[in-house]
Amino acid sequence: MEGENNNEINEEGSNGNNSISSSSRWNPTKEQISMLENLYKQGIKTPSAEEIQEITARLRVYGHIEGKNVFYWFQNHKARQRQKQKQESIAYFNRLLHRPQPIYPSPICPNGMFSTSSFF
DSSP states (O other): OHHHHHHHHHHHHTSSOSSOOTTSOOOOOHHHHHHHHHHHHTTOSSOOHHHHHHHHHHHGGGSOOOHHHHHHHHHHHHHHHHHHHHHHHHHHHHHHHHSOOOOOOOOBOTTSOBOOSOOO
């Protein structure tokens, strides 16, 4: 069984693409990243299967890419954006909680004297 799986992987990787194997990582070009980021900014957060194929075809002009690369790029980008937003929110609230409090003088009584006693 294990030998069969290895042969399948090797056959996939050597199907005419000498330097590209199915187990190698996708290394996006700058143009591909730029286009993907622009699509995300335009509101495409979770593309459908059809959209993934259209995007893949457009990006293939700039280098090797498969549909799964597009699918995982959007999935990872969305997760990273959520994580970044969460960190920014935490940092914002931490700044609010830890900023120095302004020092105000004690309230002044109607007779012009500073009040040091309670109203009771």
